[in-house]
Amino acid sequence: MTKQEKNEVIELLKGKFSQYNNFYITDTESLTVAQVGKLRNVCFNKQVEMKVAKNTLIKKALESIDAEKYAGVYDSLHKVTALMFSENPKDPAVIISGFRKENNKEMPVLKAAFINGDVFVGDNQLKALTQIKTKNELIGEIIGLLQSPIQRVLGALENKDNAKKEEPAPAEAPVVEAAAPVAEAPVAEAAPEAPAADAAPEAPAAEA
Numbered sequence: 001m002t003k004q005e006k007n008e009v010i011e012l013l014k015g016k017f018s019q020y021n022n023f024y025i026t027d028t029e030s031l032t033v034a035q036v037g038k039l040r041n042v043c044f045n046k047q048v049e050m051k052v053a054k055n056t057l058i059k060k061a062l063e064s065i066d067a068e069k070y071a072g073v074y075d076s077l078h079k080v081t082a083l084m085f086s087e088n089p090k091d092p093a094v095i096i097s098g099f100r101k102e103n104n105k106e107m108p109v110l111k112a113a114f115i116n117g118d119v120f121v122g123d124n125q126l127k128a129l130t131q132i133k134t135k136n137e138l139i140g141e142i143i144g145l146l147q148s149p150i151q152r153v154l155g156a157l158e159n160k161d162n163a164k165k166e167e168p169a170p171a172e173a174p175v176v177e178a179a180a181p182v183a184e185a186p187v188a189e190a191a192p193e194a195p196a197a198d199a200a201p202e203a204p205a206a207e208a
Contacts, residue, residue, distance in 0.1 A: 009053060013061035013083075016051065017070075020085040021116050024092040025073060026108040028052070029080040035103065036082075042095055049085040058083065072119035076112035089115045093129035 043050040055077035062070040084092040
């Protein structure tokens with residue numbers, strides 16, 4: 001590799017390290033060319049960028065950005081190194097773990113991971129990295145915690161409203177209808193008085 005080619009690789013790596021806050025340093029030495037190709041495809045499908053580069057060039061790229069910031073990963077730059085860059089901090093860990101299970105292998109080996117400024121060194125960190133919370137997951141949990149008291153209050157109010165709706169309405173007292181006016185018995189008219197009988201004519205006095 002010429003000096004110009006090395007500089008081009010360093011510039012390429014600098015761009016990736018500046019772009020991503022998360023990257024993994026893995027060892028793919030015992031993987032075949034076909035297996036490396038398969039691993040690349042898995043990374044591509046998960047939107048994880050995989051770059052294989054010489055350790056000396058990787059270190060120069062990191063040192064040219066911030067030598068102190070990346071000091072914790074320098075000791076992991078040995079053997080064959082494949083870098084995995086990702087926006088999601090746990091995606092590379094999930095890919096490595098899944099690839100091992102599918103192929104019954106212990107490769108690729110995690111040498112180190114740089115996650116938002118924190119360095120995780122050693123393959124024994126892989127399981128923990130597969131369970132790391134992403135930014136969106138943490139935000140979702142915080143929102144859930146903030147909403148839960150409100151939801152409890154709303155739930156209590158809703159239950160209260162439902163209980164009110166289910167209560168039987170009070171029975172109305174039957175309206176007593178006014179009794180129909182009693183018809184007054186017709187007053188019997190007085191029977192017309194029978195005309196008085198004419199007085200009988202007085203008998204003539206007997207003559208002497």
